[in-house]
Amino acid sequence: MAGSVWPSIPFIALRGAQVFFAIIVLGLSGYVGDQLGDYWSPWFSLVTAIFTLIGSGGLIAAFFLAPAFTAPLITLGIDAFLWLFWLISLAGFADQASPVLNIGSCDYFIASNICGSIKGNMAMIVFEFLLFLATLGFSGWLFYRERTSKGGAAGANPEGGHASAGAIAGAPPVATTLGTYPIQQQQPPVFNQPPVDNAPTPVPFPQEGQYQYPPQSPPPQQYTQSPPPQQYTQSPPPQGYPEMPVPAGPQGYQQPYQQQQ
Structure with a gap:
C-alpha cells in the first residue's frame, strides 16, 4: 500500500487474526465471568478484547484510508x-482458573460446560499474547530501520538531511571527490582615496590651579574734564543820579527822593 511501510499481506493477516481471536475471547470471557461470579480475570480479559478490537481494527482501517496513521511509531505504541x-490477562486467568480445572471441579460443573469454556478462553488468550508479541517485534524492527535510515541520510548530507537546491530543481548530480581544498579569500576592492583621519582633535584640559578666564573688555576711556567757567568780574553799580527836588505837598511836607538800590 502506497504511503505505508508495512507489507500488505503480513499486516492484514496479523491484524485480522488479532481481531478474530479478540471476538472469541470477548464471548468466552463474558460467559466464564458470569458463571464464576467473583473472579476478576474474566472481566479483565473482556476489557482487553474490547481494546484489541478498537486498536487492531483501527489500524486495518487506517491502512486503507489513512496510511500515515500506520507509521512504525504509532503501531509500536499500540502493540506495546x-x-x-x-500478558496481565494471561497471568490472572491462569492463576484463578487453575483451581477450577481440577478433576473434582470439572465433574461438579459438568452440566454447565464451564471447564471447556475456561480452557478455550485460555487458549485464545495465549494466541492473542503471541500475536501481539510478533507484531510488537515487527513494529520495533521497522521503527529502528526507519530511524537508522533517516540518521544515515542526514549524516551523508552536509546540510543536515535537507535536500540541496539542485536536487529539488531536478539538476543532475555532480560527482565529487573526497579531499580538502584551501579556502580562497576574496580580496575587497581597493579605491585610491586619501586617508581620512576620523580621530577627534584632542582638546587640552587646563591644569589644576590654572583656570583660564575669558578675555575681559578694555576699561572705559578717561575723558578730560572741561575747565570750569570763567568768573566774570562784577561791574560796579551804576552811579547815582542827582536828586531832583520834590515839590511841596499840600501840607507843606517835602519827601526827598531816594534812589532805589
Whole structure:
C-alpha cells in the first residue's frame, strides 16, 4: 500500500487474526465471568478484547484510508499497550482458573460446560499474547530501520538531511571527490582615496590651579574734564543820579527822593 511501510499481506493477516481471536475471547470471557461470579480475570480479559478490537481494527482501517496513521511509531505504541494487557490477562486467568480445572471441579460443573469454556478462553488468550508479541517485534524492527535510515541520510548530507537546491530543481548530480581544498579569500576592492583621519582633535584640559578666564573688555576711556567757567568780574553799580527836588505837598511836607538800590 502506497504511503505505508508495512507489507500488505503480513499486516492484514496479523491484524485480522488479532481481531478474530479478540471476538472469541470477548464471548468466552463474558460467559466464564458470569458463571464464576467473583473472579476478576474474566472481566479483565473482556476489557482487553474490547481494546484489541478498537486498536487492531483501527489500524486495518487506517491502512486503507489513512496510511500515515500506520507509521512504525504509532503501531509500536499500540502493540506495546495491548501486549501488556494480554500478558496481565494471561497471568490472572491462569492463576484463578487453575483451581477450577481440577478433576473434582470439572465433574461438579459438568452440566454447565464451564471447564471447556475456561480452557478455550485460555487458549485464545495465549494466541492473542503471541500475536501481539510478533507484531510488537515487527513494529520495533521497522521503527529502528526507519530511524537508522533517516540518521544515515542526514549524516551523508552536509546540510543536515535537507535536500540541496539542485536536487529539488531536478539538476543532475555532480560527482565529487573526497579531499580538502584551501579556502580562497576574496580580496575587497581597493579605491585610491586619501586617508581620512576620523580621530577627534584632542582638546587640552587646563591644569589644576590654572583656570583660564575669558578675555575681559578694555576699561572705559578717561575723558578730560572741561575747565570750569570763567568768573566774570562784577561791574560796579551804576552811579547815582542827582536828586531832583520834590515839590511841596499840600501840607507843606517835602519827601526827598531816594534812589532805589
